[in-house]
Amino acid sequence: MRTGDYLRLGWDQLRRRIVVTLLCAMGLAIGSSSIIVALAFGESIQTLARNSMNQFLSMDEILVAPGDSTEGSAESGAGELTQTKIGVIRGLPHVKAVASFQTLNGLPFELGGKRGFLNEVHITELDTLQDFGIEFGQGGGSLEGENAIVLTYGATMGLLDANTSASIAKQARSGQQREAQAAWRSYQLIPYPMYQKQLLLKPEAPSAAVGMAGQAAGSVVSLHARVAGIIKKPEGASEEAASRQKTAYVSPKLGEQLLEALERAGDESAKAIRRTGGTTFSQVKIKADDVANVKALEEMLKKLNLNVQTNLHYEERMKQEFLMIRLIFAGAGLFILFVASISIVVAMTMSTYQRRRQIGIMKVLGANLRQIRHMFMVESALLGLVGGCIGILFSYWVIWGINIALLKLADVPGEETLFISPWILPVGLFFAVLTGVLSGIYPAVNASRTDALTAIKRD
Incomplete structure (x- = not known):
């Protein structure tokens, strides 16, 4: 058959x-x-x-921080993240882009009589931002300029003038805490047009008091910064979630001025950075050419006595x-x-x-x-x-x-x-x-x- x-x-x-x-x-x-x-x-x-x-944790990115200087080497500063090591990192295989960062503490600023606050300020080469998948809602074409600054969408939200701040504070002192908090939260969701405008940065020591509206006390010097770009709001993120991401990226030249101003204000971390002459960095971000090569690149970076962090363990879990x-x-x-x-x-x-x-x-x-x-x-x-x-x-x-x-x-x-x-x-x-x-x-x-x-x- x-x-x-x-x-x-x-x-x-x-x-x-x-x-x-x-x-x-x-x-x-x-x-x-x-x-x-x-x-x-x-x-x-x-x-x-x-x-x-x-959207929040790029799988092809590696975060590198200084390692233990006593581990694997008797030399002082063996674990530091120096310019020399960054040059070595740039020459490693599978490295697509490298950006060095110095992270500063929160920073208040003023714009047109309104006051705001930045939770984090990163000193970096602004031209490398787009290499790491950062999309701009405004600007981003040319980020040149010694006083250039790039803001996240959330950093443009929650600016308050003196009268509004005083009104909310008075409402809170009168026993209407819930109403004051609700009014403050509603203002935090309002974006303010800031592209190509001049900000007045007000560096201060970490111990300086920050009010509900982000008003700072004890600033010793003010620095002007031009908003060269506004980063696009993350897709799927609510206005409230975006308002919490108040981050700024500044050029190395402006960052040097900020460090000098913070040192005058008594910021110990700024003093430590200034003592190294700006040759060490708090972290370096690396973008691999493919997710499959992240593991191999991680092993090579660990041999440089550096702390390496990837997001692969989230995917494995x-x-x-x-x-x-x-x-x-x-x-x-x-x-x-x-x-x-x-x-x-x-x-x-x-x-x-x-x-x-x-x-x-x-x-x-x-x-x-x-x-x-x-x-x-x-x-x-x-x-x-x-x-x-x-x-x-x-x-x-x-x-x-x-x-x-x-x-x-x-x-x-x-x-x-x-x-x-x-x-x-x-x-x-x-x-x-x-x-x-x-x-x-x-x-x-x-x-x-x-x-x-x-x-x-x-x-």
């Missing part, structure tokens, strides 16, 4: 027992669709989580967590397939008793045991194929229903959260066919052992 003959005979038998075929196929469909949904769910959520992490979810769903699907296989065994075994005369005649006409077994195995494989195809349709309906529910619950338009990758479909179909084949082994062997003369005589 040829393969086409096996397929034709198997398909005819499935059509004759349409009710039994549909019942068995439904069990296989539910099991295979559970496996497909499990794999799709795990991959979709993992992709969504990875994309969300990449996420993979482990989603692996458990996948195993749970896949285990449920395999259990359903096991139950479906029992129904297939019963159905195929009953089919052998109902077709004893047919089997007997086939043996009398010359069919051997192998051909009888192949006939039943092909029939069970076709049953698994039918169930797998129906399971694929089920899985698409389930994913579609979940996406509709998520979009309605979120109450915002957007792309589908869950999706089924093309590679998942053959996996679900394979398990359905495999279940059908394994379930058909016993009925096939049982059918091949049927005695031809006894079967014909009884029927």
Whole structure:
């Protein structure tokens, strides 16, 4: 018998027992669709989580800080992050971009009679910001200038003039703390146009008091800075979340002036930086040419006696967590397939008793045991194929229903959260066919052992 003959005979038998075929196929469909949904769910959520992490934690970036100067070397300052080491880092393989940073404490500023506050100020080469995926909402084309400063979107929010600050403070002193806090929070969500305007930076020692409105006391000198760019608000971030990210990046020249002013104000950290002559840095950010090379680059950086931090461990932890979810769903699907296989065994075994005369005649006409077994195995494989195809349709309906529910619950338009990758479909179909084949082994062997003369005589 040829393969086409096996397929034709198997398909005819499935059509004759349409009710039994549909019942068995439904069990296989539910099991295979559970496996497909499990794999799709795990991959979709993992992709969504990875994309969300990449918005805040870039996987291809490495943060390098000074290491322990006593570890691995007897030389003083062996762990310092110097200009020489930065030059070595630039020459390492797989390094796409390097930016050095000196991080300063919070800094108040004034603009047009309004006052604001910067939580962090980073001294760096401003032209390297875009190399690290920073997108500008305003400016960014030319960041040249000794007094250039780049602000995050949140740094443009929450500016208050003296009258508003006094009004909120008076409201708080009168016992209306809740109302004062609510008024202050509402002002913190209001952005102020600052692009290409001149800020008045007011360096101060860390011990200086900062009021509710970001007003500083004890400034000893003021520095002018031109806002050369406003960083784009992070996608998906709320106004409240963005308002907390009050960060500024200043040019090395302006940073030197800030360090000098902070030293005069009594800032000990600024004094320590100034003592080194600006040759050491608090951290260096490195962008690798590919995420796959981050691990190798990390090992090379550790040999320079530096502290290295990457975000790869977040992704590894996420993979482990989603692996458990996948195993749970896949285990449920395999259990359903096991139950479906029992129904297939019963159905195929009953089919052998109902077709004893047919089997007997086939043996009398010359069919051997192998051909009888192949006939039943092909029939069970076709049953698994039918169930797998129906399971694929089920899985698409389930994913579609979940996406509709998520979009309605979120109450915002957007792309589908869950999706089924093309590679998942053959996996679900394979398990359905495999279940059908394994379930058909016993009925096939049982059918091949049927005695031809006894079967014909009884029927």
